[in-house]
Amino acid sequence: METEIYVSDAKARMSTGIGLLGGSFDPIHFGHIKPSLQLAEKFQLQSIKLIPCKISPFKENIFTSAQHRWNMISIIAGSSELFEADSRELERDSPSYTYETLREIAGEVSDEITLFWIMGEDALLDFPKWYQAEKIMQCCHILVMRRPGYDVAKEAVTSEWLKPYMCDDKKKLNEKKCGYIYMTDVDLFDVSSTEIRQTIQSGEQPKFMLPGGVWNYIKRNNLYQESVN
Numbered sequence: 616m617e618t619e620i621y622v623s624d625a626k627a628r629m630s631t632g633i634g635l636l637g638g639s640f641d642p643i644h645f646g647h648i649k650p651s652l653q654l655a656e657k658f659q660l661q662s663i664k665l666i667p668c669k670i671s672p673f674k675e676n677i678f679t680s681a682q683h684r685w686n687m688i689s690i691i692a693g694s695s696e697l698f699e700a701d702s703r704e705l706e707r708d709s710p711s712y713t714y715e716t717l718r719e720i721a722g723e724v725s726d727e728i729t730l731f732w733i734m735g736e737d738a739l740l741d742f743p744k745w746y747q748a749e750k751i752m753q754c755c756h757i758l759v760m761r762r763p764g765y766d767v768a769k770e771a772v773t774s775e776w777l778k779p780y781m782c783d784d785k786k787k788l789n790e791k792k793c794g795y796i797y798m799t800d801v802d803l804f805d806v807s808s809t810e811i812r813q814t815i816q817s818g819e820q821p822k823f824m825l826p827g828g829v830w831n832y833i834k835r836n837n838l839y840q841e842s843v844n
Contacts, residue, residue: 635666635732650804670711679838717732729793736759758799777796
């Protein structure tokens with residue numbers, strides 16, 4: 616039953632676009648998975664790399680080890696024709712900068728491949744502050760999932776920085792390999808890793824929040840029993 620959730624569309628696997636989704640994945644859940652499936656179909660992505668960070672430049676707290684987070688991501692990738700687990704950031708001792716990751720991946724794929732970095736609209740608000748943000752735009756397009764309550768246009772400084780990159784014509788994403796930020800609508804799954812950790816800490820089961828395989832792994836390893844923030 617769970618496997619069916621992850622199977623990608625055959626047409627998507629024939630395309631030349633690869634999606635890249637980074638994060639702490641502490642734990643990975645349907646809020647990561649379901650919107651990604653929609654993006655893969657909408658933009659005909661042949662795969663999506665799940666890239667767990669080791670040292671986040673933004674988040675101070677990570678509640679499980681790199682190995683546990685990697686194992687949970689591997690459960691998803693092992694049940695999927697779409698998702699791939701990518702360990703490169705876990706193997707670094709330095710902060711997990713998106714630019715460094717993109718530069719490496721761009722050097723590994725063929726010239727026919729277009730890279731799409733995936734983020735939520737909340738993350739886009741801080742994007743101009745990211746390490747080497749301008750150079751990131753030289754490596755990929757960015758797909759931004761709209762989120763209720765966020766409006767980049769209201770943030771004058773951020774909006775001005777982003778303006779040269781913003782694109783409202785999906786066809787333009789096929790005209791060059793990098794440089795556009797495209798806002799798109801997906802059916803967001805309203806769940807967070809924080810909510811899942813708090814649910815587990817309270818003694819309840821996070822039903823419908825994450826795949827059964829990941830939940831079974833969490834139970835077997837007694838994860839998230841103490842920290843809930």
